Amino acid sequence: MRSVTSFIILLALLVLAYILYMINGFGFASWGKPQIIHNHNIVLEKIEQLGKLELVKYKFRDIYDYTEKGYLANETVGIIVSGEAVGCIDLKKIKSKDIFAKGNDSLLITLPKPELCYWKINQQETRIYNSFHIRMNSASLYGKAYREAEKFIEQTARKSDIFDRTKESAEKLLKPLLQEIAQKKIVFLYEK
Numbered sequence: 651m652r653s654v655t656s657f658i659i660l661l662a663l664l665v666l667a668y669i670l671y672m673i674n675g676f677g678f679a680s681w682g683k684p685q686i687i688h689n690h691n692i693v694l695e696k697i698e699q700l701g702k703l704e705l706v707k708y709k710f711r712d713i714y715d716y717t718e719k720g721y722l723a724n725e726t727v728g729i730i731v732s733g734e735a736v737g738c739i740d741l742k743k744i745k746s747k748d749i750f751a752k753g754n755d756s757l758l759i760t761l762p763k764p765e766l767c768y769w770k771i772n773q774q775e776t777r778i779y780n781s782f783h784i785r786m787n788s789a790s791l792y793g794k795a796y797r798e799a800e801k802f803i804e805q806t807a808r809k810s811d812i813f814d815r816t817k818e819s820a821e822k823l824l825k826p827l828l829q830e831i832a833q834k835k836i837v838f839l840y841e842k
Contacts (some may be wrong), residue, residue: 660728701742705819710803716795728780731799735807737816738767754780756835763841764816769804
């Protein structure tokens with residue numbers, strides 16, 4: 651009889667422990683899991699006034715093999731790169747001398763030359779598909795490969811028609827807006 655009572659009490663304690671575990675009442679469910687502690691000491695360092703109007707974004711995909719030849723072996727990393735470059739015009743560069751009234755019905759506006767606002771690799775969409783290295787720390791090899799791939803995205807964007815597309819986009823976006831505000835015909839010219 652005593653062993654049956656002990657068994658029932660033990661069974662009741664196990665059921666109670668299971669219930670506490672499931673509802674995480676005493677933290678049983680978090681046993682064995684790493685505890686994450688956040689400690690930030692962020693300071694606002696600088697505020698910059700921006701005037702760059704992003705007008706076109708090019709997305710690139712590249713299959714890139716980066717190899718470093720060494721004494722012991724050639725180290726290689728193959729990357730499927732996803733990147734982008736954005737064409738913009740810096741509106742802060744427009745001065746009052748760049749706006750000229752031509753007659754009563756037209757405004758000539760000289761816009762700054764289009765430029766690349768930024769270019770970058772999209773880390774979430776970029777994948778390493780092949781890797782051979784003898785270093786214990788492969789991060790250096792991967793970092794060099796990523797930097798070279800990013801340079802190539804910049805070079806490719808500069809060789810493309812991104813600046814012409816930026817001008818076209820400025821015409822489509824800004825001209826109707828400025829014509830509505832000024833109630834005059836707008837003609838864009840660009841710095842050389």
